[in-house]
Amino acid sequence: MIKKCLFPAAGYGTRFLPATKSMPKEMMPVVNKPLIEYGVDEAIHAGMTDMCIVTGRGKHSIMDHFDTNYELEHQINGTSKEALLEDIRGVMDSASFTYIRQREMKGLGHAILTGKALVGDNPFAVVLADDLCVNEHKGVLAQMAELYNQFRCTIVAVQEVPETETHKYGVISGEMIKDNIFRVDDMVEKPEPGTAPSNMAIIGRYIMTPDIFDLIEQTEPGKGGEIQITDALLKQAKTGCVLAYKFEGKRFDCGSAEGYIEATNYCYENLYQKAKKKESKPAVVKVKTAEVEMA
Numbered sequence: 001m002i003k004k005c006l007f008p009a010a011g012y013g014t015r016f017l018p019a020t021k022s023m024p025k026e027m028m029p030v031v032n033k034p035l036i037e038y039g040v041d042e043a044i045h046a047g048m049t050d051m052c053i054v055t056g057r058g059k060h061s062i063m064d065h066f067d068t069n070y071e072l073e074h075q076i077n078g079t080s081k082e083a084l085l086e087d088i089r090g091v092m093d094s095a096s097f098t099y100i101r102q103r104e105m106k107g108l109g110h111a112i113l114t115g116k117a118l119v120g121d122n123p124f125a126v127v128l129a130d131d132l133c134v135n136e137h138k139g140v141l142a143q144m145a146e147l148y149n150q151f152r153c154t155i156v157a158v159q160e161v162p163e164t165e166t167h168k169y170g171v172i173s174g175e176m177i178k179d180n181i182f183r184v185d186d187m188v189e190k191p192e193p194g195t196a197p198s199n200m201a202i203i204g205r206y207i208m209t210p211d212i213f214d215l216i217e218q219t220e221p222g223k224g225g226e227i228q229i230t231d232a233l234l235k236q237a238k239t240g241c242v243l244a245y246k247f248e249g250k251r252f253d254c255g256s257a258e259g260y261i262e263a264t265n266y267c268y269e270n271l272y273q274k275a276k277k278k279e280s281k282p283a284v285v286k287v288k289t290a291e292v293e294m295a
């Protein structure tokens with residue numbers, strides 16, 4: 001069973017400036033929940049309990065979000081507003097949160113290597129929180145964790161994208177070994193237009209075996225002068241086995257304005273509104289007695 005889930009969350013979120021000037025992009029709300037909480041929910045749903053978060057400067061609000069806010073708790077204790085904290089309390093009770101700071105931004109590979117101190121010698125999942133994934137019955141990480149239990153090797157989630165989009169992603173090619181499962185034989189980070197090995201793009205969900213850390217250490221800076229996880233994964237594919245999994249569900253690129261709005265509309269209609277309808281039974285509201293100062 002995979003227990004650890006790594007969240008690289010040190011990036012600047014430049015695509016969403018100025019919103020992300022002082023607020024981490026992982027804390028951008030989709031309806032009433034920050035992006036990273038959707039990722040954490042997905043990991044918990046997949047049976048993971050240790051959330052390992054790679055942060056950086058200016059990311060304190062992520063830590064605060066997964067911690068108790070005594071003043072707020074005190075203020076709303078016993079009021080109907082308390083129900084709004086139910087989900088996040090459940091999340092905090094279901095998982096532990098540990099943090100490490102990435103001092104320099106040297107790419108996704110480097111961010112994942114920074115998480116080694118938290119992950120140790122264990123297989124682990126990786127969630128890029130700006131990719132929001134939803135699937136009604138079984139989340140994407142849960143699907144991947146099941147596959148891991150079967151194959152015991154690194155798995156990347158992939159999605160078919162139009163050819164005009166391949167330059168935005170890591171792109172794989174491979175032989176199909178089962179429905180929706182490919183054994184990776186090539187992988188290119190953000191290929192130049194017209195040079196992609198296929199139209200199967202890696203999205204922000206991975207399961208990795210811990211030997212990836214040595215491979216990252218041996219990886220030279222690649223695309224954009226950064227240490228790319230795609231390059232380390234290609235080495236793993238050549239020397240061992242990496243699978244690509246065409247997942248069931250939807251994925252929204254919340255790093256782009258269009259994807260963010262689509263995710264917001266989808267979550268509002270399919271998650272938020274439905275949850276509200278379920279709350280049809282009248283809530284028991286404890287009336288807070290006011291302290292009346294007697295003259």
Ligand code: G1P
Binds near residue numbers: 108128168170203228
């Ligand atoms: C990263 C990875 C890329 C992957 C993408 C998925 O790129 O480097 O291989 O396809 O995430 O969202 P980024 O979007 O951080 O530039």
